[in-house]
Structures are given as structure tokens and as C-alpha cells.
Amino acid sequence: MSREVRVRFAPSPTGPLHIGGVRTALYNYLFAKKYQGKFILRIEDTDQARYVPGAEMYIKDSLDWLGITPDESPWNPGAVGPYRQSERKPDYMKYALSLVEKGLAYYAFDTAEELEAMRERLTAARVVQPQYNSITRMQMKNSLTLPEDEVKERLASGEPYVIRVKIPRKEEVRLHDQIRGWVMVHSSTLDDKVLMKSDGMPTYHLANIVDDHLMGITHVIRGEEWLPSAPLHVLLYRYFGWEDTMPEFAHLPLLLKPDGNGKLSKRDGDRLGFPVFPIDWKNETTGETASGFREQGYLPEALLNFLAFLGWNPGDDRELFTKEELIEAFSIERIGKAGTKFDIAKAKWYNEQYLRAKSDAELAPYVQGSAEKDGFQISGETAEAIAALTKGRVSFPAEMWQESRFIVIAPEKFDEQVVSKKWNADAVQVLSAYQEKLDSFEGQFYAVTAKLLLESTAEAEGIKLGKVMQAVRLSVTGLGAGPDLMEIFAILGPQEVARRIRFALESLPLAQ
RNA sequence: GGUCCGUUCGUCUAGGGGUUAGGACGCAUCCCUUUCACGGAUGAAACACGGGUUCGAUUCCCGUACGGACUACCA
Structure with a gap:
């Protein structure tokens, strides 16, 4: 009869949890769930000198955000507590x-x-x-x-x-x-x-073995940096007479810096242009904030998926996994041996995949939030329309608003490069005629309606639409590129489009 | 320095005694698109090196090189 699987994640609260630690937690979590076991969080706060207030809550918040919540922890203790070593x-x-x-x-x-x-x-x-x-x-x-x-x-x-x-x-x-x-x-x-130690506290080595034993830990899944001291731990199990219940060990390959050499460290923070922490961390003594994946716009399910693949793979070509699918597919045997360089481009790709898979309704709050930070209140309806228009074009939720804020804010300036290249007599002619037709338009204004009307206008003026299309975009958005213009017209409505065209015609006189 | 661990495209990796060494990210080209993206297609791109073992090694063994971790009354 085998014991119930019990694994633990045992960080020390000396600062923000770094992303390598998060991956270790994730692997422990996946392993526990795979075997219907328990995932335990134990706070290893035996070093009083390095204790950082707030670090514990940071760890909890990070794990909660990613949905890898412990079954037993200081905040929901099981039968083998306490879950802080200082209390033991x-x-x-x-x-x-x-x-x-x-x-x-x-x-x-x-x-x-x-x-x-x-x-x-x-x-x-x-x-x-x-x-x-x-x-x-x-x-x-x-x-x-x-x-x-x-x-x-x-x-x-x-x-x-x-x-x-x-x-x-x-x-x-x-x-x-x-x-x-x-x-x-x-x-x-x-x-x-x-x-x-002379202060009466145990070192990691003692506390770790005693607690793992007392807490019934069956598998120790931790970073490779512990491999050199693992023989000592084996010896301690023997000395205590606990060899028969000694946990299985699995030492995970390290997460390496993407540039140069060495393991990814907390100091790498924003040096490399991407976060190494799950969520923002404010250093209370220096007042500086180290940025987190959450605040950078990474979706928890995307980060989870990305992290799982850093050193592990399912053995087939699938790459997109929900948490449940990861649990199903996970196995220690398929964890690699070699260190893994941290590639932020791949993380970004995962984020794009998950962003696109979300419904417009799910994404609308993000758009509304961005707009509000920018000083604009927009309706749920508009936010959904913007999400639909932009979610396939961006990597992060905040970019949806950036990509389309001209929908809410009419342009006052126009991209000069596009003006000089595309603003010409033909464009003015088509736009003048189009704006008049828009004014007298009645009925439902769909994207196809806007397009048909524009096409017929250009034809009536005897001008190829393709030649003036960018000028049309410029007049309404101020830019030379962006989401589907006709969809934008549909959101704005005929009156607003006409108004913007008139403003452009007034602002951009043709050079003689 | 010592101990331990590792080494397949730029990166994450699959594979494993006989393969056109597969996929993904990124990159390039083309298609789609009245823009930019998305999407689709195609392409460039790897078994660290040297010895064995073997009919045959990228795969097994040994060595070398390189990389990494550890080497605290820190975890």
C-alpha cells in the first residue's frame, strides 16, 4: 500500500518569490494533483536576519493569482502544522x-x-x-x-x-x-x-528533514541548487532512523539567464526588459518597484502554460494546455536534465494565444480599465467592440486600448508621413462626397454598409478606391495603419465619421 | 581549486544504434488582406570535440572542452 502523495513548496520569505520558484511550486502542484495528493506550502523563516515583512503575503498572492493554491499552508492549516518554521x-x-x-x-x-x-x-x-x-x-x-x-x-x-x-x-x-x-x-x-544555530534556530538542513518527515512528505521536488546538499539530507534521514519513509528526490534543472551565463536571479529583474517576478514587488526600504508578469499584462493561464514547458514537455506536439490538461499530462520522467534559458518571446506568444481565445465579453473589462486610466469612461458595448477589433492584433490586454483609443478620441493631428504621401486631390474629392452621403444616411450602419457606400462614392467620382484608402483611414483615425477601417466606421456611426472627415478636410489643405 | 550536475537548430525541445534528425518560438520569403496585424504556406537553422564498442554511432562507454550549481551559524 502506498502512502498518499504529499509534496511541499518551501520558500523562505526573504523577498519576492522569483519566477524559478514559481515553476518549482507549479511542478509540485501538478504532481500532487496528478496523484490526488496534497500540495503543501511551508514557510522556511529560520533566518531571522534576512526575514522581509510582506514576503509571505507576496508568496500567497502570487500562488493564488496563478491558481496553484496550496491544500495546506499557514492560511489554511491541515493536521501537521504549524506551517511556519519559526513557529515550530x-x-x-x-x-x-x-x-x-x-x-x-x-x-x-x-x-x-x-x-x-x-x-x-x-x-x-x-x-x-x-x-x-x-x-x-x-x-x-x-x-x-x-x-x-x-x-x-x-x-x-x-x-x-x-x-x-x-x-x-x-x-x-x-x-x-x-x-x-x-x-x-x-x-x-x-x-x-x-x-x-547559536540563536536557537535550526538551519535549513535540519528543519527541512524534520519537517518533511513530520509532515509526511513523500516527494521532494526542488531546484538543482539543492543537489549538492542532498547527500547530507540522506545521511540525516538515516541518523534519525527515518530511512523507510524518506521521500523521493527530484532536482529540477535551473532557469538560466537568456543572455550570457548563470542562473536567472532576482537581480536580473528589469535589467533584461522583462519581469522575473510573478507580480509587482515594492521594496519598502528603497521604495523601488520590481515589475511582475501580472502587471505587465501576462494572463495567469498563459504564464502557467509557459512555465510548465520550461524544462518539461508532454512528449507530443501539443503546446497549449489548460491547468487541468497539465495535471493530466504531467510526469517527473519527462522533466529534462539540462538548464533552461528563459525566453520571454515564447512567453509573449503564449499570452497572445490565450488572449485570442478569450471572448470579447471577457476582454471588455480590460479595455474599460485601460480607458479609465487614460481618463475615459466607455460603455461595455464599446469595450466589447474594441476587444473584437483588436484582440487578434496584440500581445497584452492593455494594448487593445492603445491600438484603438482613436475610436473614442477623435484625432486632432494626422500622421505627417501619411499626409505627405497619401493626402491628395483624389482623396479630398472622394472624402468630400462621402461625408455628404454619410450625413444623409439612414438605417443600420454596418461595416458592409460603410464599405458599399464608400465604394459607390469612389466609383461615382471616377476614382479608384485603392488609391485613396489610406487617406480615408488617415482622415478618421489620424494614422496610416490599424484595425479594419470599416469595422471602425460601424462603431463610430455615420455622423461621427462624417464629422471627422470634415475636420480632416479643414485641417489638411492641399498644397498648391 | 574541490565535489556534483549537465551539453540536439539562436531559444524551448522530440527522438534514439541504420531517420530526408521532428515540432514550437523567433527570423526570412510568399499567399491572403484596398493598411498594419492575424491566419496559411515555404525556407534558412542543430546532434560540442576526440577516442573506443559496433557491420553501423547523434544515440552506448571513456576522455577532453565548455556551461552550471554548490562549497556560510543563507535558504
């Missing part, structure tokens, strides 16, 4: 001490200066990797080297100490990773990592 503080010392009792960990009293001196001494002695390990620990101040009485005395006097894990001298540590297969590391390359 008493547990960790207990577990660390159990290791000390078993002789698998020890107290260490070395000061920062002493540690630094040790590293310098080792470096001077040409030791390739100066570290606190099975060899050097015998020259340091710890419960392995100090007399028992002195250790007790130091502890009783309240002297600061840490608890370090005792890594075996010679041992091959084997670790199975679902993406990379078996990974072998020799314990001699590992150091005696700190488990409990």
Missing part, C-alpha cells in the same frame, strides 16, 4: 539533541573568528577545501575535544554554541534522484554542517 522552533532542538545523544552530532563552541582562523590556517597549509569536517573537528572547540565537565559548564553558563552533524570519515553516500538517477558522493567531501 521547540521541535528542532529536541531532534538535534536526540542526535547528540546518539553520538551523531555534537556541540561546538568555536567563535566566528576561530572558524576564520581555522580556514586561514588550512588554506596556508594548502588544504584544497578548508572545512569543519571529520579531520579538522578534532582541533576545534567542541564536545568531541573538550572534557565533558567543561562542555557542561559552558552550556550551563549560557555560552553560545551550535550543534553540528558528525559526518562519517569514509563512506559512500548513495542518493536516488528521479530526474538524474543514482548520484554517489563520498562523505569525506562533506563537512560537519551546523544543524542548530
Whole structure:
């Protein structure tokens, strides 16, 4: 009988969640849902110095926006809470001490200066990797080297100490990773990592193992940056006697910068012209805002789809997946091994696909919102018409309004390049006649109606419509290019079109 | 430096001992369009290198190169 699948996303609230973290969360979510398991959010706030207020809510808001809401979290706790490590503080010392009792960990009293001196001494002695390990620990101040009485005395006097894990001298540590297969590391390359810090808080390594065990985590899906410390984690499971329920590991390939080298970092923010955060993040100390995908106009379902394909693929040619389809298709076996460069052009393409798939009614509020920011109130009807006209031409919702604001705002200036090239006697002749016909027009004014009327006008004047078409567009929109002109006429209505044409005729006298 | 991980078109990737090495983004050309886009079609574009193993390696093995992660009382 296999256990219920339980996975966790465990960010530390040290700032805004970056997009790589979002992908990790997504993969965890997809995996959990695929197997009808639970997706847990655990806040790893054991580093008091780096704690950033607001980061927790940012994480929650980001996940909510993308629809990858945890089944258990600080905000909807399950049975294994609390879900913030700072609130689980008493547990960790207990577990660390159990290791000390078993002789698998020890107290260490070395000061920062002493540690630094040790590293310098080792470096001077040409030791390739100066570290606190099975060899050097015998020259340091710890419960392995100090007399028992002195250790007790130091502890009783309240002297600061840490608890370090005792890594075996010679041992091959084997670790199975679902993406990379078996990974072998020799314990001699590992150091005696700190488990409990002198402030009484656990380090990531201890807290992570204890919590994953206590929370019944079955699969650890996390970034590749954790692979080097995974052998230590395996060792800890063994030391605690939890090997039989040790989770499966899957270390995800990293998200890389699109330019140059290295992993995509928070600093890359707006440097590269695209966001690396899911939603806007305002830095309270500097007052600066790092932009997010949401505010840039990315639709959550598009970003989700894009993110899923960064390092994973379904094995066939399909690329457009709803969240439900992703859940159905997802598997750890199909996650790639190599790092993935972040290509914003593809994200944009996904956004276009999802934008076009939306109904005009769904898009209307976006148009109304943009208009309002611009200082205009427009009706739902107009907004829908604009959406219909522009959604196939743009990448982001806000561009629909930008593409068509001349519908609401009559042009006062005209594109000079188009004026000089296309504004001529023929155009003036056709437009003069057309505006008169529009004035006397009665009945429903559809796009085809507008077109028929324009065509017959040009014909009556003996002028090829194709020669003056751009001038017609110019007179009504002020521009040389844009959405289907006749559809625009239909939205404006005959009177408004006629009025604009007259304004253009007055504003643009023909040069003699 | 050390340990670990990786390497198919510019990018995301499929594939896998014998293939015209497939798709997508982007790019180019053409078609559609009385504009610009959308859409459609076509095209250019890749198995890092060197050794093995094999009748045959892009695919398996080893090495090299290159890239990346880690190397804190940070996660």
C-alpha cells in the first residue's frame, strides 16, 4: 500500500518569490494533483536576519493569482502544522539533541573568528577545501575535544554554541534522484554542517528533514541548487532512523539567464526588459518597484502554460494546455536534465494565444480599465467592440486600448508621413462626397454598409478606391495603419465619421 | 581549486544504434488582406570535440572542452 502523495513548496520569505520558484511550486502542484495528493506550502523563516515583512503575503498572492493554491499552508492549516518554521522552533532542538545523544552530532563552541582562523590556517597549509569536517573537528572547540565537565559548564553558563552533524570519515553516500538517477558522493567531501544555530534556530538542513518527515512528505521536488546538499539530507534521514519513509528526490534543472551565463536571479529583474517576478514587488526600504508578469499584462493561464514547458514537455506536439490538461499530462520522467534559458518571446506568444481565445465579453473589462486610466469612461458595448477589433492584433490586454483609443478620441493631428504621401486631390474629392452621403444616411450602419457606400462614392467620382484608402483611414483615425477601417466606421456611426472627415478636410489643405 | 550536475537548430525541445534528425518560438520569403496585424504556406537553422564498442554511432562507454550549481551559524 502506498502512502498518499504529499509534496511541499518551501520558500523562505526573504523577498519576492522569483519566477524559478514559481515553476518549482507549479511542478509540485501538478504532481500532487496528478496523484490526488496534497500540495503543501511551508514557510522556511529560520533566518531571522534576512526575514522581509510582506514576503509571505507576496508568496500567497502570487500562488493564488496563478491558481496553484496550496491544500495546506499557514492560511489554511491541515493536521501537521504549524506551517511556519519559526513557529515550530521547540521541535528542532529536541531532534538535534536526540542526535547528540546518539553520538551523531555534537556541540561546538568555536567563535566566528576561530572558524576564520581555522580556514586561514588550512588554506596556508594548502588544504584544497578548508572545512569543519571529520579531520579538522578534532582541533576545534567542541564536545568531541573538550572534557565533558567543561562542555557542561559552558552550556550551563549560557555560552553560545551550535550543534553540528558528525559526518562519517569514509563512506559512500548513495542518493536516488528521479530526474538524474543514482548520484554517489563520498562523505569525506562533506563537512560537519551546523544543524542548530547559536540563536536557537535550526538551519535549513535540519528543519527541512524534520519537517518533511513530520509532515509526511513523500516527494521532494526542488531546484538543482539543492543537489549538492542532498547527500547530507540522506545521511540525516538515516541518523534519525527515518530511512523507510524518506521521500523521493527530484532536482529540477535551473532557469538560466537568456543572455550570457548563470542562473536567472532576482537581480536580473528589469535589467533584461522583462519581469522575473510573478507580480509587482515594492521594496519598502528603497521604495523601488520590481515589475511582475501580472502587471505587465501576462494572463495567469498563459504564464502557467509557459512555465510548465520550461524544462518539461508532454512528449507530443501539443503546446497549449489548460491547468487541468497539465495535471493530466504531467510526469517527473519527462522533466529534462539540462538548464533552461528563459525566453520571454515564447512567453509573449503564449499570452497572445490565450488572449485570442478569450471572448470579447471577457476582454471588455480590460479595455474599460485601460480607458479609465487614460481618463475615459466607455460603455461595455464599446469595450466589447474594441476587444473584437483588436484582440487578434496584440500581445497584452492593455494594448487593445492603445491600438484603438482613436475610436473614442477623435484625432486632432494626422500622421505627417501619411499626409505627405497619401493626402491628395483624389482623396479630398472622394472624402468630400462621402461625408455628404454619410450625413444623409439612414438605417443600420454596418461595416458592409460603410464599405458599399464608400465604394459607390469612389466609383461615382471616377476614382479608384485603392488609391485613396489610406487617406480615408488617415482622415478618421489620424494614422496610416490599424484595425479594419470599416469595422471602425460601424462603431463610430455615420455622423461621427462624417464629422471627422470634415475636420480632416479643414485641417489638411492641399498644397498648391 | 574541490565535489556534483549537465551539453540536439539562436531559444524551448522530440527522438534514439541504420531517420530526408521532428515540432514550437523567433527570423526570412510568399499567399491572403484596398493598411498594419492575424491566419496559411515555404525556407534558412542543430546532434560540442576526440577516442573506443559496433557491420553501423547523434544515440552506448571513456576522455577532453565548455556551461552550471554548490562549497556560510543563507535558504
